[in-house]
Amino acid sequence: MKFGVVVFPGSNCDRDTYYALKDVLRQPTLFLWHKDHDLKKVDCVVLPGGFSYGDYLRAGAIARFSPLMQEVAEFAVRGGLVLGICNGFQVLTELGLLPGAMLRNKNLKFLCQFVNLRLENTDTAFTRNGTAGQVLRIPIAHFDGNYYAPPETLKDIESHNQVLLRYSTPEGELTAEANVNGSLNSIAGLINKRGNVMGMMPHPERASEDLFGSRDGRVILESLLKGF
Amino acid sequence: MDPKIIADHNLTPEEYDRIVKLIGREPNLTELGIFSTMWSEHCSYKSSKVHLKKLPTTGKRVIQGPGENAGIIDIGGGQAVVFKIESHNHPSYIEPFQGAATGVGGILRDIFTMGARPIALLDSLRFGPLSNPKNRSIMEGVVSGISSYGNSIGVPTVGGEVYFREGYSANPLVNVFCLGLALKEKIFYARAGEPGNLVLYVGAKTGRDGIHGATMASAEFGKETEHKRPNVQVGDPFKEKLLLEACLEVMDRNLIVGIQDMGAAGLTCSTTEMAAKSGLGMAVDLDRVPQREEGMTPYEIMLSESQERMLIVCREDKVDDVQAIFAKWDLDAVVIGRITEGGRLLGKAGGQVVIDIPLDAVIDLCPMYERPSRLIEPSPPLDLDSIAVPSDFKAVLLKILSSPTIADKEWVFRQYDHMVQVDTALFPGGDAAVLRIKGEKKALAVTLDGNSSYAALDPEAGSKIAVAEACRNLACVGARPLGVTNCLNFGNPEKPEVMGQFEAVIAGMAEACRAFGIPVTGGNVSFYNDTEGESIAPTPVLGIVGLIEDIDKVVHPGFQAEGEVIVLLGQSREEVGGSEYLRVQHGLDKGPPPTIDLAEEKRVQELCLGAIDRGWLRSTHDISEGGLAVCLAECCFHSPAGLGCSVSVEDAGRADALVFGESQSRIVVTVERKNLDKLMKLSAKKKVAAAVLGETGGSAIAIKHQGRELINLPVEQAFKAWKWSIPELFRMK
Numbered sequence: 001m002k003f004g005v006v007v008f009p010g011s012n013c014d015r016d017t018y019y020a021l022k023d024v025l026r027q028p029t030l031f032l033w034h035k036d037h038d039l040k041k042v043d044c045v046v047l048p049g050g051f052s053y054g055d056y057l058r059a060g061a062i063a064r065f066s067p068l069m070q071e072v073a074e075f076a077v078r079g080g081l082v083l084g085i086c087n088g089f090q091v092l093t094e095l096g097l098l099p100g101a102m103l104r105n106k107n108l109k110f111l112c113q114f115v116n117l118r119l120e121n122t123d124t125a126f127t128r129n130g131t132a133g134q135v136l137r138i139p140i141a142h143f144d145g146n147y148y149a150p151p152e153t154l155k156d157i158e159s160h161n162q163v164l165l166r167y168s169t170p171e172g173e174l175t176a177e178a179n180v181n182g183s184l185n186s187i188a189g190l191i192n193k194r195g196n197v198m199g200m201m202p203h204p205e206r207a208s209e210d211l212f213g214s215r216d217g218r219v220i221l222e223s224l225l226k227g228f
Numbered sequence: 229m230d231p232k233i234i235a236d237h238n239l240t241p242e243e244y245d246r247i248v249k250l251i252g253r254e255p256n257l258t259e260l261g262i263f264s265t266m267w268s269e270h271c272s273y274k275s276s277k278v279h280l281k282k283l284p285t286t287g288k289r290v291i292q293g294p295g296e297n298a299g300i301i302d303i304g305g306g307q308a309v310v311f312k313i314e315s316h317n318h319p320s321y322i323e324p325f326q327g328a329a330t331g332v333g334g335i336l337r338d339i340f341t342m343g344a345r346p347i348a349l350l351d352s353l354r355f356g357p358l359s360n361p362k363n364r365s366i367m368e369g370v371v372s373g374i375s376s377y378g379n380s381i382g383v384p385t386v387g388g389e390v391y392f393r394e395g396y397s398a399n400p401l402v403n404v405f406c407l408g409l410a411l412k413e414k415i416f417y418a419r420a421g422e423p424g425n426l427v428l429y430v431g432a433k434t435g436r437d438g439i440h441g442a443t444m445a446s447a448e449f450g451k452e453t454e455h456k457r458p459n460v461q462v463g464d465p466f467k468e469k470l471l472l473e474a475c476l477e478v479m480d481r482n483l484i485v486g487i488q489d490m491g492a493a494g495l496t497c498s499t500t501e502m503a504a505k506s507g508l509g510m511a512v513d514l515d516r517v518p519q520r521e522e523g524m525t526p527y528e529i530m531l532s533e534s535q536e537r538m539l540i541v542c543r544e545d546k547v548d549d550v551q552a553i554f555a556k557w558d559l560d561a562v563v564i565g566r567i568t569e570g571g572r573l574l575g576k577a578g579g580q581v582v583i584d585i586p587l588d589a590v591i592d593l594c595p596m597y598e599r600p601s602r603l604i605e606p607s608p609p610l611d612l613d614s615i616a617v618p619s620d621f622k623a624v625l626l627k628i629l630s631s632p633t634i635a636d637k638e639w640v641f642r643q644y645d646h647m648v649q650v651d652t653a654l655f656p657g658g659d660a661a662v663l664r665i666k667g668e669k670k671a672l673a674v675t676l677d678g679n680s681s682y683a684a685l686d687p688e689a690g691s692k693i694a695v696a697e698a699c700r701n702l703a704c705v706g707a708r709p710l711g712v713t714n715c716l717n718f719g720n721p722e723k724p725e726v727m728g729q730f731e732a733v734i735a736g737m738a739e740a741c742r743a744f745g746i747p748v749t750g751g752n753v754s755f756y757n758d759t760e761g762e763s764i765a766p767t768p769v770l771g772i773v774g775l776i777e778d779i780d781k782v783v784h785p786g787f788q789a790e791g792e793v794i795v796l797l798g799q800s801r802e803e804v805g806g807s808e809y810l811r812v813q814h815g816l817d818k819g820p821p822p823t824i825d826l827a828e829e830k831r832v833q834e835l836c837l838g839a840i841d842r843g844w845l846r847s848t849h850d851i852s853e854g855g856l857a858v859c860l861a862e863c864c865f866h867s868p869a870g871l872g873c874s875v876s877v878e879d880a881g882r883a884d885a886l887v888f889g890e891s892q893s894r895i896v897v898t899v900e901r902k903n904l905d906k907l908m909k910l911s912a913k914k915k916v917a918a919a920v921l922g923e924t925g926g927s928a929i930a931i932k933h934q935g936r937e938l939i940n941l942p943v944e945q946a947f948k949a950w951k952w953s954i955p956e957l958f959r960m961k
Binding site for chain 1: 372375376379380381382464465466467469470556557558641642643644645646647648649650651652653664666
């Protein structure tokens with residue numbers, strides 16, 4: 001499985017994501033420069049976390065206009081696998097590849113902490129290594145992760161089983177307290193209808209080895225390897 | 229020159245006369261501005277330099293000691309650590325968010341200027357009590373400023389410390405530390421190379437912000453600080469991230485000769501220092517400096533402290549390659565001048581010469597002062613009989629745990645991205661932060677320490693304790709200290725009692741650093757922390773970096789498993805002076821600080837390191853503010869299994885001193901029963917007192933003294949008091 005990690009100006013989890021894919025999972029991985037027009041024949045494009053363009057306008061709002069994003073959009077239309085992590089998720093919603101938008105966290109503070117995530121749908125290329133209802137421990141680090149979508153969109157997302165991850169208690173219950181950033185329906189990760197584009201606010205690359213005490217991020221990253 | 233203008237530039241009449249003599253004429257306004265910033269306390273260290281020389285600065289691992297942007301220590305394998313601490317106190321009081329944010333930006337530039345990638349940030353913060361809404365708003369601003377800058381640029385903030393004391397209400401302290409990792413062969417300095425080399429200006433454009441920031445940091449504050457707000461710069465972490473990547477790229481490709489960041493005193497400091505350090509001169513054309521606003525005068529251009537700028541010197545044949553890399557990162561890189569022979573700074577604007585001064589006058593011939601000092605008497609011994617032993621120890625423990633200085637700081641550090649770069653092996657809240665080095669067995673540990681109560685009561689002892697405690701924190705995770713950077717926060721040095729404090733702190737620090745064999749590789753002196761004539765208590769803060777040989781041996785502070793033996797290493801004494809207990813329970817801030825015996829301290833640390841190396845210790849936590857009881861409570865709070873403990877103290881003496889006193893050189897460790905004998909034997913061999921206190925387990929913190937129950941408190945209840953204290957204070961409106 002050949003991964004391409006996109007580098008926007010201001011990306012800061014690009015090197016971490018590269019490390020997790022290349023050095024931990026031992027997959028061929030390369031960086032893709034945002035000004036290029038070449039996806040270098042990768043099998044999966046990863047949009048990493050960070051503060052693309054400083055997030056000065058709105059998280060992810062400027063990165064979507066990067067030259068390379070045209071190729072990424074076409075790649076997605078052709079069915080190519082695209083994973084957006086944190087700021088990458090925000091870029092995907094700005095680009096319209098995923099529905100909804102991110103608001104400021106409900107406590108109006110940046111949040112860096114481990115969260116528990118209930119795995120909702122394991123019938124996708126991004127989650128097939130997990131079991132439905134399984135609770136994953138993966139860190140978040142964001143200011144704008146409070147997922148929002150209009151009621152009819154939300155209904156549509158839910159009816160198509162597009163929610164892959166929800167903030168939960170360690171036991172898998174959905175509570176207001178566990179929903180740390182105030183996301184609608186506790187949504188932490190989503191997939192598009194076609195099943196080839198996923199966005200998630202938590203950072204799977206931060207839970208890929210034992211250093212932080214959890215390898216649960218690998219459930220997502222390794223699901224992608226199946227069939228390759 | 230009008231005496232008022234001279235005074236406005238914070239120069240004495242004598243200093244002005246010296247300038248005239250040195251340059252052989254009256255300076256013009258731009259030149260006066262250059263002298264005033266370079267001769268300011270902040271840039272010149274004119275009141276502290278004679279004393280700083282007393283600190284040990286050499287060692288076989290030292291690659292770079294004081295005098296550069298940061299210190300550098302060899303960690304073997306072709307790698308080096310680059311680190312430095314700096315204060316941003318004055319700007320943070322005037323404009324907490326931007327003041328703290330640009331503090332982070334400045335220290336990051338100091339590190340990557342030398343060719344190192346910044347891998348960790350830590351902050352030492354001092355605020356007034358949180359019961360005062362003004363202090364809450366300052367703290368909220370400072371924390372979000374640090375968070376906004378560090379999170380955006382992608383350097384983890386992995387630790388630090390926060391203290392609350394009345395004296396910091398009108399003068400909060402923001403000390404920012406950064407650690408970088410470099411390849412030994414790719415280290416860069418502020419050098420000019422040879423005449424003919426080009427001088428490039430890179431990064432953000434120059435605006436009118438921050439003019440005279442360095443001078444502002446070299447004077448007391450009066451009642452009105454609001455009008456100084458325009459002196460505070462505005463940070464742009466996105467721009468700095470681009471600058472970081474672009475600079476590391478030109479350095480990696482060996483395209484440049486030298487580099488210097490534009491921090492305090494901006495272009496003035498970078499142009500003069502770079503040329504002077506190579507014994508050369510520089511000619512710059514100020515019209516070429518990228519400017520954000522129209523009509524800026526040479527004075528404003530030279531003194532602006534706009535952030536995210538660097539000065540680079542490169543050979544003429546490399547300039548295209550350098551500019552191409554900066555263009556890739558969408559940054560300006562403009563040739564503004566050349567390196568010249570002759571040791572002068574020559575500045576032109578609008579075709580006119582506006583600066584023509586000898587560099588040695590600006591830098592080497594700055595006046596140095598040995599200011600009068602008066603030693604204050606250390607606090608007399610406490611009359612213990614006048615202090616009542618409390619009847620309810622459990623209530624006292626709850627009170628101490630919820631005191632903001634002791635309470636959980638998660639409210640602070642969860643606003644910081646402490647995990648980015650995926651190397652944080654020990655999260656904030658432990659004794660020291662631990663950072664992995666990818667692909668290596670060894671790891672780094674870092675801690676910031678400085679108990680301001682001790683230093684206030686006895687500056688020399690307080691300073692020694694700060695060094696000892698920092699090294700102890702490193703020993704707790706299994707690290708040996710490599711080097712020190714210090715941030716010395718004091719009041720107005722023109723007051724003899726402040727100079728007395730300063731000299732005492734330096735004496736204590738020098739003695740302790742020598743005892744531990746660690747060099748001071750740089751740091752920062754922040755004087756004039758006075759508001760309305762009131763000086764802060766002397767506040768030395770130590771940043772110490774340590775090396776861990778094997779990351780797999782790192783020990784955590786939390787109790788690991790039920791039924792393990794809790795052992796106290798070190799000697800408890802009957803002392804409560806300067807303790808959190810005395811302050812919280814009795815409302816007293818007095819007494820001599822705890823005794824510090826550096827030889828004993830070293831023995832305890834060696835024992836701890838030896839036992840960790842042999843793999844015997846299951847958890848380690850040093851005893852500091854709040855004493856043994858707080859230490860045990862924290863071991864329970866950090867326990868992954870939420871374990872309690874049951875202990876009994878058998879020493880004779882007052883129970884309050886034994887349980888809440890802050891005797892130094894003590895560490896609480898746990899061992900599996902099968903290793904207890906070995907630990908006790910090693911302790912005896914190393915001549916360290918070691919006492920079995922009890923064992924882990926249960927769901928309560930149970931503490932007895934000579935068979936009498938003092939405390940029996942559910943961990944859950946103690947945890948809540950500790951965990952929710954700060955968040956609840958912030959909910960108050």
